[in-house]
Amino acid sequence: MKNNIYITLEKCCLFALLLLNFSCTNDIEESNQQYPQLNPVNPDLLAGTWKPILLTAPDEFAIDAPLAVTTAAYKAEINEIKSYQSNITADQERIIKYWSVGGVLRWNEIMQTLVARHNRPPYQNPDGTYPAPSAANPFANPQFPFSNPPFAARAYAYVSAAQYDAMVATWHYKQLYNRASPFVVDNSIQVLVPKSTLPSYPSEDGALAGVTVEILKLLFPTEIAYIQEKADEQKLYRIISGANVRSDVEAGVALGKKIAAKFTVRATTDGAGAAIGNQALWTQLETNAIAKGETPWRSLDLPARPPMLPLFGSVKSFLMTPDNVVANRPLPPPSTNSPQFLTELNEVKRYSQDDSKENMKIVAFWADGVGTYTPPGHWNAIADAAFVEQNYSEVRWARNLALLNLAMMDAAICCWDAKYFYFNPRPCQADASIKTLTGVPNFPAYVSGHSTFSGAASTVLSHLIPSKTSEFSAMATEASNSRLFGAIHYRSDCENGLLLGKAVGNFAVNRAATDGAK
Amino acid sequence: MAAQHFYAQTEIDGIMMAKNNFCAGAIYEYSSWNKYWEGTYKRENLNFGTVSTQKIAFNGNYGITDNLNVIFSIPYVTTNATAGTMAGQKGFQDLSLTLKSLVYEKEIKGNWLSFYVLGGLSVPTSNYVADYLPLSIGLHSKTASVRLMSDYQYGNLFATVSGAYVKRSNIKIDRNVYFTDVMHYTNEVDMPDGISFNARVGYRTSRLIAEAVFDNWTTQKGGFDITTNNMPFPSNTMNMTKIGFNGKYNLKQISGLAIIGGLNHVITGRNVGQSDSFYGGLFYVLDFTKKTKTTTTDEK
Known part of the structure; x- marks a missing residue:
């Protein structure tokens, strides 16, 4: 009996050892820790x-002219370096x-x-x-x-x-x-x-x-x-x-x-501070849509939340005039009463029923929702990884990120202009039986923000690194599709968003061609 | 937010299958919550309403010897939210394998003191998505655990206490950058380990077991809290203390057939739902020794 216990104990110890081996080490190497020192x-x-x-x-x-390198003050600065370097x-x-x-x-x-x-x-x-966040009182809740x-x-x-x-x-x-x-x-x-x-x-x-x-x-x-x-x-x-x-x-x-x-x-003074609007404006947007015979967008958050930044379309762009914004506004979405709307709604419904791993993977990869760096942040991360390979100087790094981000700011302006001009409902507002694979953002559907950001970003990045054009456009298309796959956008939101983004991106590309950096 | 990673408690008892006996069974469990702890702040979320998890687990326990059992369990899990737009999930979750050994047993004036060591492994059996809390069906981490357990039987009364360290493997999610309390530029997530503590007291005969259970799961270092109005994440610190009641009855009419059932209530937690759950199941013992041993308990 005693022997048996020892044998059993031995077995248990072996098993325990096996367990410890099985569990892999938790060290994770992150991609941005592997980047080399900048050497343009x-x-x-x-x-x-x-x-x-x-x-x-x-x-x-x-700025003031620098002191000569022969001065005592400069030598003291050299000594400061040496002092640090000694320890x-x-x-x-x-x-x-x-x-x-x-x-x-x-x-x-x-x-x-x-x-x-x-x-x-x-x-x-x-x-x-x-409650609304206040720039004047930023620490308040x-x-x-x-x-x-x-x-x-x-x-x-x-x-x-x-x-x-x-x-x-x-x-x-x-x-x-x-x-x-x-x-x-x-x-x-x-x-x-x-x-x-x-x-x-x-x-x-x-x-x-x-x-x-x-x-x-x-x-x-x-x-x-x-x-x-x-x-x-x-x-x-x-x-x-x-x-x-x-x-x-x-x-x-x-x-x-x-x-x-x-x-x-x-x-x-660019108008962003006022972009939140007020109750009168929110009501007006709804009234306008009803007057046009359309189903107005309604918040799906519980409790219902005021629409996100309805006046962001009026924010002052760096590259576009207000007339440019209007001129690039997408054509209207299918009327909420039209057969095409119903067709598109049914397509969304079909996607909502596809919770295959492949589908969920695309939705999750591009979701960039609450608590993330947002779709523009995602494109910044994509750009960073691509730029590291190019060994740019700091000034070129700054230029290229500026072109990318000016374009995505314009994408936000133009997309938000369209969203609140048309005030179109989300698929799961139109059909409550549609369940989504990611959170539904709290603003109108048409056009898709992800699609507009991605169209603009891929256009600019493709101009900057032409050899990666097909890679960037494939990413943009996938990002755009992810919103249809996740059942939060209609096809026309995605396709027209992508087109709008490309048009907007060209303003940055035109600037890039004339800024002297070629 | 996922209660699903907590171990099925069926193996954490002072009972061994006799040699060459195989006990097979199925358990249905329903668990739901409409309040959760966002960090330490308890709240509701109308965008989810009531979140429920239904689980059908298939279990088996085989007596390699009277003192060494191997136990497995595989659950099929379905999640649902009554409000909001987010779709529920379903699928086979993690297969768990436990080696349970009675390492020491002593009679003290007709009462029994025993010690057990349990080693467990669990592995996901499908490619379900972990990064979809609170509606993902599990956390998709492989786990390895060692549990030490002691049981004291005093007449028909008993007490069992046990504690386990659960090591969890990193998981991969479908994003290549994510934010916890800092940014991570990788698709790999470091999952914090956990310590589980379980205590149960009650009445136990070869016919009937009725017990009250106290159970605590404490996430070890590396986890983090859900921030205000943020979504949960697989590597959140998920702590939970629950109390419950379990019952098991071996039928007289059909030898070898047992009915089990129980209730659990979460009394306190962190980054988890305050779930209430109930379960019920059937187990049947097959004796491969051709002898006439029919009970699952050792001869105490």
Whole structure:
């Protein structure tokens, strides 16, 4: 009997060991941790002549001439680098590893984080109404912002555009002042990142930190501490790594802040603050649709929620005039009383009954709903992965993300214009038996936002990296289809959204052809 | 939000199948909630109404020896929400295999003290989607667990306590970037492990078992809370304490046939629904020894 127990115990121990082996290690390698240090193929020496987006000229904002590298003050800055380098901590190594992949890229990822963190619709009041986030009182419940897709598209655009202008100005002053890098002045300095052939003053990372912090104070005011910590890391990384002296970085920060101020003024007057509308407008939209003999859109949220940003279509674009927006407005959707509407509704219903793994996978991959970086964020992540392979300079990174994000902001403007012009119901409003495979967004159906964003993004990205055109268009088509597969959009929402997106994307492509960066 | 990953409790008892006996059965369980904990905040969500999970589990328990049993279970799960637009899901969930060993047994003045070790594995049996909470049918993680259990029988009364560490494998979701409390640029999700504690007291004879159960599941480090009005995620911290009642009756009329049933109520939780559930099932013992042993309990 005793022997039996020991044998059994032995078996159990063996089994337990087997279990431990079976469970794999939990270490996950994330794609953006594998990126190499930024080492541009082409430093874009002449980028100081590229056309800025909002600045009237690259030198609209002045910076002081740098101190000569022979001064005592400069030597003290060289000594600061040496002092850091004599004792680099593990945390400093982490900072260098993180930021040396590229400042524009890392800030873009930080933006994706901020958007995802704040992309949550407000929780209802006890009486079933909803509180609205307030830019004037951002920490109150619900916190400002609710970074839904239009808000996010605009936020990505402002940050990218401001960064681009800051980079153009930086490149201009680099050429103008032509101050050597610290490792050129003193060859005993180690350089922990690939050596740049560009002049060092002002620092592009300083300018990125300066411009981004200032613009994000407006867009994500509750995140200032987090953002400032990132900016401080970025500035420190340049000094510890021997790429810049402190005055290079500080001049960049100062320049970036001035440029951000101009974008901030624009952002506070572009109409986005009023895009939420009011009860009178919400009622009017419904009345208008009924007057046209159509079934008006109705919120499917419980309790019913006011429509998301009905006046976002009036936000001031960077690339399109208000007339351009109207001229590109899609033709009307099938009337809610028409046979074609019914045909499309039935098609959605068929998709709603297909919960095959393949179908669900496409829906989930492109869902980008609540708590995510939104469809514009998804396209930023796609662009980031593609741009890393291209080894762009910081200024070209900034330019290309700006083109992408200006186009997606315009996609949001034009799509929201169509949504509230037509105020069309969602499929599961028209037929309550339709169940969806992802959440139904709280705004009208026509045209699909995902489709418009994807059409615009794939058009711009295909222009920037022509060899990937078929890849980007396949992604856009799949993103668009995912909304039909998930049973939250009709076919005409998706197809016309994709077309609208492509038309909108061409405004950015036209700019790209004439901005001097070719 | 998924209550489904909690172990079927049938194996966590101080009962062994005799050698060469095979007990097969099926259990139906209905579980539902209309309130859940978003982090520590208890709320309702009118966009889901009442979320229900129905489960039909097929179970088997074979006595390799009197002291070593192998137990399996495979559930078919169906989920549904009474409100909102999100479609329910259905499918075969995870196959669990448990090796249960009676490692020590001692008689103390006619009462019995025993210790058990249980090793368990579970693997998803279909490609169901985990990243669709609260309506996904499971979390799609492979698990491995070791449970230590002690049972004391005092006349017809008994008490059983057990604790298990459950290791969970990473899962893959159909996204290549996701946000927990930070961004992750991967389709792989690190699933936090869990510790399960179970205690039960009651009345036990070879004919009838009636017991009260206390059960706790605590997610270990690596999980995170659902933020306000956000959707749940597979690697959320999902803690749950529930109480319940189980009964088992071996029929006199049909030797080898047992009826089981029970109720459970979640009393507190974190990032889970406050579910109420009930279940019932039938088990039948087949004796492959050609002897006339008919009961499932060891001779106490």
